[in-house]
Amino acid sequence: MVMVRLAEVSGMVVAGLAGFGKTMLVAHLLGQLAPSPAVQFVLVDGKGGPDYDRLFPRAWLSAKDDLNQVRDALRQVHGLMVKRQGAIAQVLGVTDAWHPGPSRSWPLVVVVIDEAHTFFHERKGTSPEVKAHNALVAEVSRLVEELIRKGRNVAIQVMLLTQRATGDAIPTRIRDNARSPSASPPAPWTGRWPPWGRRSASTPTPPRSCSTTPPTSASP
Numbered sequence: 718m719v720m721v722r723l724a725e726v727s728g729m730v731v732a733g734l735a736g737f738g739k740t741m742l743v744a745h746l747l748g749q750l751a752p753s754p755a756v757q758f759v760l761v762d763g764k765g766g767p768d769y770d771r772l773f774p775r776a777w778l779s780a781k782d783d784l785n786q787v788r789d790a791l792r793q794v795h796g797l798m799v800k801r802q803g804a805i806a807q808v809l810g811v812t813d814a815w816h817p818g819p820s821r822s823w824p825l826v827v828v829v830i831d832e833a834h835t836f837f838h839e840r841k842g843t844s845p846e847v848k849a850h851n852a853l854v855a856e857v858s859r860l861v862e863e864l865i866r867k868g869r870n871v872a873i874q875v876m877l878l879t880q881r882a883t884g885d886a887i888p889t890r891i892r893d894n895a896r897s898p899s900a901s902p903p904a905p906w907t908g909r910w911p912p913w914g915r916r917s918a919s920t921p922t923p924p925r926s927c928s929t930t931p932p933t934s935a936s937p
């Protein structure tokens with residue numbers, strides 16, 4: 718068994734070949750976190766398939782493989798980070814949210830980006846479409862890089878899942894700031910399947926206004 722400490726981490730790269738169990742590993746982890754009102758999810762699935770469909774209703778924000786939607790979701794998370802940085806001292810009385818620990822009013826925000834390499838791939842060419850695509854890629858890269866570099870103390874955490882952790886797949890300035898447990902071939906599954914099971918009535922769903930926002934009393 719491999720233990721990976723996730724507290725106080727701002728970025729993680731889960732790398733492994735196709736079918737090695739990356740998505741299952743993270744889905745299992747999310748299933749364990751899901752019942753807690755002190756955790757919010759942002760789920761991005763670059764495969765665009767059904768892997769996360771059962772978890773999407775539990776997420777604050779979600780997107781599949783549409784780069785515009787992914788950029789929009791990451792902008793919102795980045796905006797939250799900036800807001801939290803401005804409010805943390807006043808709201809929590811400390812400068813590191815991990816000291817009191819995540820709570821219902823200041824939840825840990827776990828951002829999962831599966832098949833992350835698909836969002837960092839610049840195209841070659843000079844057509845307007847290519848330029849627009851590459852501008853989106855550049856913004857997504859900047860947002861992810863800043864979230865990993867500046868999000869730790871305000872309890873924002875990014876998990877990147879990828880088949881390759883090479884510099885051409887994940888920009889090195891992102892990868893090198895993140896931790897890297899490697900996914901290995903799947904061991905026999907002994908738990909309930911699928912790991913997060915059916916949504917029960919007791920599974921907390923974040924309110925529409927989303928409690929990830931710092932209390933309004935502290936908003937600038």
Ligand SMILES: Nc1ncnc2c1ncn2[C@@H]1O[C@H](COP(=O)(O)OP(=O)(O)OP(=O)(O)O)[C@@H](O)[C@H]1O
Nearest residue numbers: 734735736737738739740741742880903904905906
């Ligand atoms: N611990 C496990 N025990 C048994 N089977 C598993 C386990 N983890 C994953 N699997 C099986 O292995 C297959 C691949 O797993 P998963 O989709 O998580 O891989 P992946 O690394 O995300 O692959 P890809 O890169 O193609 O997305 C799945 O069909 C799943 O059922």
Ligand SMILES: [Mg+2]
Nearest residue numbers: 739740741831
């Ligand atoms: Mg996968």
